[in-house]
Amino acid sequence: HGVFFNDVFMDLIFELLKELDYEGALRLVRAKPECATMVDEEGSHVIHLCLSDFALVSHILSFTPDLSKALDGHGNTPLHLAVTIPADESGDASETVKVVNELLRLHPTAISCPNTLGLLPIHMAAASKGSCLPVVSLLLARPTLPVSSPICAQLESNAPPGNGNNPPLELAAAPSPPKHTNPARCRTADGSERLPIHLSAQYGAAVPVVVALLLAYPAGSQARCRGASTSAISPGKPAAAAAAAASPQQQQ
Numbered sequence: 001h002g003v004f005f006n007d008v009f010m011d012l013i014f015e016l017l018k019e020l021d022y023e024g025a026l027r028l029v030r031a032k033p034e035c036a037t038m039v040d041e042e043g044s045h046v047i048h049l050c051l052s053d054f055a056l057v058s059h060i061l062s063f064t065p066d067l068s069k070a071l072d073g074h075g076n077t078p079l080h081l082a083v084t085i086p087a088d089e090s091g092d093a094s095e096t097v098k099v100v101n102e103l104l105r106l107h108p109t110a111i112s113c114p115n116t117l118g119l120l121p122i123h124m125a126a127a128s129k130g131s132c133l134p135v136v137s138l139l140l141a142r143p144t145l146p147v148s149s150p151i152c153a154q155l156e157s158n159a160p161p162g163n164g165n166n167p168p169l170e171l172a173a174a175p176s177p178p179k180h181t182n183p184a185r186c187r188t189a190d191g192s193e194r195l196p197i198h199l200s201a202q203y204g205a206a207v208p209v210v211v212a213l214l215l216a217y218p219a220g221s222q223a224r225c226r227g228a229s230t231s232a233i234s235p236g237k238p239a240a241a242a243a244a245a246a247s248p249q250q251q252q
Contacts, residue, residue: 010038013046022053029060036060036067043073051082054098061106068106075115076124079103083121083139086130093132100135104142111142111185118191126196126205126213133208140182140216186217194225 009028013035016025029036029046039045047067050056057078061068068078082100087093103110114120122139125131189195194202197220200210214221 006034009035010040013038014040014049017046017049020052022050022056025050026053026056026059029056033063036064043071045070045072045078047078048072048076048081051078051099052085052095054095054102057099058102061102065106068103069110071115074117077103077107077110077113077115077121079107079110079121080113080115080119080124083125083135084128084131085135086128087132093134096132097134097138100138104138108142111139114191118189120185120188120190122185122188122196123190123194123199126209127199127203129204129206131205131209133206133212136209136212140185140212142182142185183217186213186220189225192225195220195223197221197223198225 009032013025013028016022016028025046036046040049045067047057047060047070050060071077072081079100082096082103085096085099087096111121115124119127122136125136125139186196190199195217197210197213197217199205200213
């Protein structure tokens with residue numbers, strides 16, 4: 001009977017999450033806390049599927065904080081997925097910012113954990129059209145152990161003027177941008193030797209996000225990734241507009 005009821009609750013919790021019924025899922029988890037630890041057939045934990053709802057996330061983490069370290073079938077921590085969640089229809093990203101802050105508080109080293117493709121959370125955010133400046137700013141401001149990349153050494157000798165500690169562009173959408181950013185994180189390549197700036201250009205990230213990445217690591221505009229014959233900043237890409245916005249002339 002126990003196995004039968006566990007299967008019923010598993011089906012129910014994942015059906016609620018599929019339907020985006022976070023209130024219903026929260027009621028179920030409160031009544032049956034064991035539902036919070038269930039994993040679907042693709043390897044996703046409940047926490048991976050409810051990151052859009054801070055109330056549900058915070059409740060689950062209040063009694064199972066280790067789920068902040070849970071990996072899905074692709075090696076993603078909850079942080080990897082949370083940073084890709086867009087702002088709501090009104091442009092408010094406060095819900096996502098709260099989720100990201102809570103995940104970082106419980107598992108700060110997640111910011112340096114690659115998934116099975118070698119992607120860090122900053123790579124995931126850069127590659128997402130929905131990522132927003134406040135979340136990217138959080139990732140850039142957090143300290144981390146630097147991860148070396150073969151392409152970084154060749155960039156350092158040709159780096160354009162700047163110390164890499166510039167703050168992200170102070171736009172209305174970003175509440176209290178960090179005073180300093182983490183250039184080491186912007187120098188970190190993924191498993192295909194792509195920097196965050198490469199991914200932001202490839203996948204069409206919002207211009208403010210690309211500007212923040214450029215200001216944190218100006219040499220990234222000259223970086224070349226594996227198999228690429230052009231730099232990250234090329235005509236026709238969102239990064240081209242970002243490069244113009246980040247230029248010294250624009251900031252005078």
